[in-house]
Amino acid sequence: MIIDGGAILIKQLELLTQEKLADFHNGRMIDAYLYFGVHLDQDAxxxxxxxxDVKKVTVVCSDAGELQEERFDMQMHPLDNSVWQVSIxxxxxxxxYEYEITAADGEILRKSDPYAQRGEMRPKTRSVVSENSRHVWSDSTLHQKKNIATNHYEKPMTIYELHIGTWKRNDKGEFLSYRELADELLPYIKELGFTHIEILPITEHPLDESWGYQTTGFFAPTIRYGTADDLKYLVEQCAENGIGLFLDWVPGHFCVDDHALACxxxxxxxxxxRPERRTNPDWGTLNFDVQKGEVVSFILSSAHYWLSEFKFDGLRMDALVNLLFIPNRPERPHNDEGADFLRxxxxxxxxxxxxAILIAEDAWHYPDVTKDVKDGGVGFHYKxxxxxxxxxxxYMQLxxxxRPDAHKKINFAMIYYYNDRFISTFSHDEFVHGRGSLLNKFPGTIEEKFHQLRLLLGFWITFPGKKLxxxxxEFGQFEEWKFQPELEWYxxxxxxxxxxxxxxxxLLAFYKSEKALYELDDRREGFTWLDANNHEQSVASFxxxxxLPQDECVVVCNFSDRDYAEFTVGVxxxxxxxxxxxxxxxxxxGGTEATETVCRxxxxxxxxxTHSIKVxxxxxxxxxxxxxxxxxxAK
Structure with a gap:
């Protein structure tokens, strides 16, 4: 049943002034979500x-039961014929609701709202009018967040990377809600000793198996796990427990699905x-046009939205290679337009x-990603x-x-390490598509695999850089991450x-207790090789x-399958x-007894x-x- 709605044209949208419209078109608007999309205004x-460049736009609305459909024709904004609006x-x-757009060639399109703050549960694709948030951020939460961020370069940082839908399910095998996740996850994170959580993208997306990276709703937390206020509860509980929370966010490309931004x-x-830069064949996505002011305002506003409205402690930005380098060019020339956009x-x-802490995904050889913009860098805090x-x-898979013939793989990173500030990662990309879990990457018996997993994590925690x-x-998941219902908790x-x-x-408690492992992460004086080139014995020491001098640590890593009864280490x-x-x-x-070990x-x-010990x-x-x-x- 179709009902002709009794819509009225907004005579003058009070906040969307000529000055604001100019900011939007020129790529300077950072809060476009306050002006575009749907908003409740008293009784309207x-x-x-x-x-x-379209002939007509109509808002098509229906209730949750889809028993009736109402249509409300929109009108051009009196100051801007590219902006359409209606007040009901x-x-x-x-x-x-969705927008029915009559294109210039007469084609009828049905589109979800680019600025929607709530979407339908997949496989449905329409936008939903959400109630205004009732969440109030407490002074305690905001104070805790400031404490978490203060002086982070010189503090320990261990990040637990998490996909909400497959970390754990409820007794019925269903997704945990944001609130249920907070109650289940935070005691676990505190018990293990991680300082931060990073969640894979929760911007609305149509396909579970995309892990959230193929976004359709850049302002909508996915409804899979609950409402926006449910998400704010999760953020608040993280802060109250002293845990930082980062959002994995995608600034450069979007999903090709017809109902969303595509065409x-x-x-x-x-x-x-430019057609040669438009698509990403490997990902099946479309790149944003960061030369277009309105698109820049859209992306800027999305980033500001998550930090302003949800108080995340920072953003980890995905797929920067297609912004820092020209897409689809195998020689990987620098993309000055994309780099300027990121700056x-x-x-x-x-x-x-x-x-807020800004983290860049790997950016290949692009220089100065974490240097300040005023100094010629791209402006991230970490990479x-x-x-x-x-x-x-x-190296460890050999x-x-x-391993002796590949020893340079262990020491090579320090050649470039001080060019940027780094996070040493073992991220989700490495445990999918046949790559195996971390435990299953190693050769040998199951006993040897566990020995090597502990060795690898020990090397990871003592090597310079923050951790992910x-x-x-953390418990030796045996199978790779295959988007199974949940981790192998059994x-x-x-x-x-x-x-x-x-x-x-x-290990995490030890890391946090030893200031030498984090205070000077980004300074050359914080690290010295003792022997970087001991390939014969497959040992690295530093x-x-x-x-403070008393915090100094001597680290020795034996990557061989041989015991060394008296190994000489310089001190x-x-x-x-x-x-x-x-x-x-x-x-x-392991096989080492829990007895005090002291060497003169x-x-x-x-x-x-000048001196040495035998260990x-x-x-x-x-x-x-x-x-x-x-x-x-005193320590």
Missing amino acids: TVFTVWAP PKRMVDVR FNGTYLYEEA NLTTSLKQHYPD WNFGWMRDTQD PPSE LFMGQ LLKEPKHLQMATFTKE IRRGF PAEGDYEQVFCTAHKMYG STDIPADEQ ELPAFAMCVWKPKRERGE
């Missing part, structure tokens, strides 16, 4: 959409104008949200260190007998996996330093050195140090040594 519902004299909360007005409106984005976000991750994994680990790897009933979870907890000073951590400890599943240095130089170094083990403190000495 106001719709506004940008749809240039009733509050239409929970009403489903929105019958032409390439949001898409890149504009990071500058804007830092100006308005100085406590994922994919080079280190892949080199390290490639049989021990072949994908869910499930494995925690098995001793080896339970020991692995205990190890991860102890010193980590904090601000910088005379005295007793105690082993403060070893991945081969018996309590974790000699004045025999080694590794370009027992088990196969597949990472061990850390420190100058022994006198009883009662």
Whole structure:
């Protein structure tokens, strides 16, 4: 049944002034979500959409039961014929709607609202009028958030990367809601000792298996897990528990589905104008046209929306390679247009949200991604260190007998490390499409796999850079992430996996207790190789330093399958050195007994140090040594 709606034209949209419209068209608007989309205004519902060069736009509405459909013709804004709007004299909360657009060639299109703040549950695709938020941010929450962000370069940061839909399900096998997730996840995160959570994209998307990276709703938290206020509850609970929360967000490309942004007005409106740069064959997505002011305002406003409305502690930005490098060009020339857009984005976000942390996905060889824009950089705080991750994994996948010939993969990262600020990642991309779980990447018996997993995580935690680990790897998930209903939690009933979870907890606690492992992450004085080139024995050793000399740590990693009974390590000073951590400890599943281990240095130089110690170094083990403190000495 179709009812001809009693719509009235907005005579003058009070906030969408000529000045605001100019900002929108010129790519300077950062809060377009306040002016476009649907808004409840006392006893009216106001719709506004940008749809240039079309003949007609109609809002088509229906209730949840779809028993009737109402149509409301929109009119051009009196100051701008590319903007269409209508005010309907009733509050239409929970009403489903879409725009029916008559294109210039007469084609009739049905489109969801680009600025919608709520969508239907997939496979349905319409937008939904949502009630105004009732959530009030407490002073306590805002204060906690500021504490989490303060001085983050010199603080420990361990990020748990999470896909909400497959971390855990309820007893019926259904998704946890944002609220249920908060109640289940946060005790787990606190018990393990992670400092931050990063959630894979929750912007609305049609296909579960896209993991959220093929977005259709850039202002809508996916309804799969609940409402916007439910999400705000999750954010608030993270803050109240002292846990930072990052959102994985996609600024450069969007989903090709017909109901959304693709060919929105019958032409390439949001898409890149140049056909050779428009599509991403590998991902099946479309690139934004970041030379078009209205599109820039759209993307800027999306980033501001998530930080302003939901108070996320930062954004991790995906797929920057198609902004920093010209798409579909195998020689990978720099894309100055995309880089300038990102500089504009990071500058804007830092100006308005100085406590927000901005993280770039790997950007290949693009220089100065984390340098300030005023100094010629792109303006991010951190960059994922994919080079280190892949080199390290490639090395660890080799049989021990072949590792000596590939030893440079272990030490190469320090050649470029101080060019940017890095996060050492073991991210979701590495555990899909046949790549195996972290545990299953290693050669050898199941015992040897666990030894090597502990070694790898020990190397990860002591190597410079902040840390990120994908869910499930903390207890030795056996299968790769195949978008199964949930992680293999039943494995925690098995001793080896339970020991692995205990190890991860102890490792993260050790990391947070040792200032040398994080205070000088981005400074050359925080790291010194002792022996980077011991390929014959497959050993890498180095010193980590904090601000105070007494915090110095000597780290030795044995990547071979051989025990070294008396391994010589150079140390910088005379005295007793105690082993403060070893991945081969018996309590974790190794063979080293839980007894105090102390070595007295000699004045025999080694590794370009004035003194040395001889230590027992088990196969597949990472061990850390420190100058022994006198009883009662302050740490």
